[in-house]
Amino acid sequence: MSKSATILLIEDNRMDVELTLDAFRQARLANQVEVVASGQQALDYLFGVDQYADRSEHPIPDLILLDLKMPGIDGFEVLKRLKSKPPLKRIPVTILTSSREQGDRALSYDIGANSYLVKPVSFAGFVDVVRQIGDYWLSLNVGPPPVADNASGSDS
Numbered sequence: 001m002s003k004s005a006t007i008l009l010i011e012d013n014r015m016d017v018e019l020t021l022d023a024f025r026q027a028r029l030a031n032q033v034e035v036v037a038s039g040q041q042a043l044d045y046l047f048g049v050d051q052y053a054d055r056s057e058h059p060i061p062d063l064i065l066l067d068l069k070m071p072g073i074d075g076f077e078v079l080k081r082l083k084s085k086p087p088l089k090r091i092p093v094t095i096l097t098s099s100r101e102q103g104d105r106a107l108s109y110d111i112g113a114n115s116y117l118v119k120p121v122s123f124a125g126f127v128d129v130v131r132q133i134g135d136y137w138l139s140l141n142v143g144p145p146p147v148a149d150n151a152s153g154s155d156s
Contacts, residue, residue, distance in 0.1 A: 005138045006032045008061035009098075010078060011040040012070040016119070019126060020065070020096075023122075025133040030050035033140060034058065039073025043081060046088055063137050064093045066113075068104055076107060090144040092137055 017035055024033060031142040036042045053060040064082070066073035075095065076097050083089045094115040095108045105116050116135075120126045 005062035006034060006059045007138075008042070008045060009033055009035045010039070010064065010070075010075065011035065012037050012137070013067070016067070019123070023123070023127045023136075028077045028129045029130065029132060029134040031134070032059075035100060039070050039075065039078045042078045042120055043073065046078075048139075058068045060088070061091060062143070063133075064091055065096045065133070066093055068097045068099055068108070074093055076111065077154040079108065079113060082110050092118070092141070092143070094133060094137065108151065 009017065009020055010059060014037075017037070018052060018132050020036075021033060024031070034045065044050055045058060046060075048058070066075045073144065075097070079093060079095075082091070082093065089112070092114040093112065095113045096107075096117050096119060097104070098119050099105075100118055104106060108116050115137075117129060120129055
């Protein structure tokens with residue numbers, strides 16, 4: 001990747017945010033990580049609303065790490081809305097959650113998640129997961145082309 005990727009971390013638990021950022025530092029991933037603490041903030045960021053309107057300051061992310069269990073607008077609803085909008089639906093979304101529930105995993109994939117990862121218990125395990133996320137999504141994976149602003153899908 002020629003430019004540093006922007007990662008959007010959507011996580012309501014402050015300790016999990018710090019753990020994730022520490023893991024990024026430990027894994028030596030120098031990507032820009034934007035953090036939002038609620039589903040509503042995530043939608044505002046993704047759609048460039050209010051404080052997130054300046055795309056030079058808050059760029060469209062290259063990868064989204066999404067927690068599912070948040071009060072108010074949860075991760076499932078964020079994923080549904082994100083995947084319904086052509087300019088955003090191609091952004092890879094990795095669910096990063098504590099939930100091992102089969103129903104959560106099935107619903108996540110059904111509404112467009114690209115990956116589902118259960119947060120490891122140990123910090124070393126978490127660093128390893130973050131390193132692998134970086135290796136795959138930000139280095140090896142060849143992302144989709146951007147959606148044209150005037151794209152109307154297949155029903156032209």
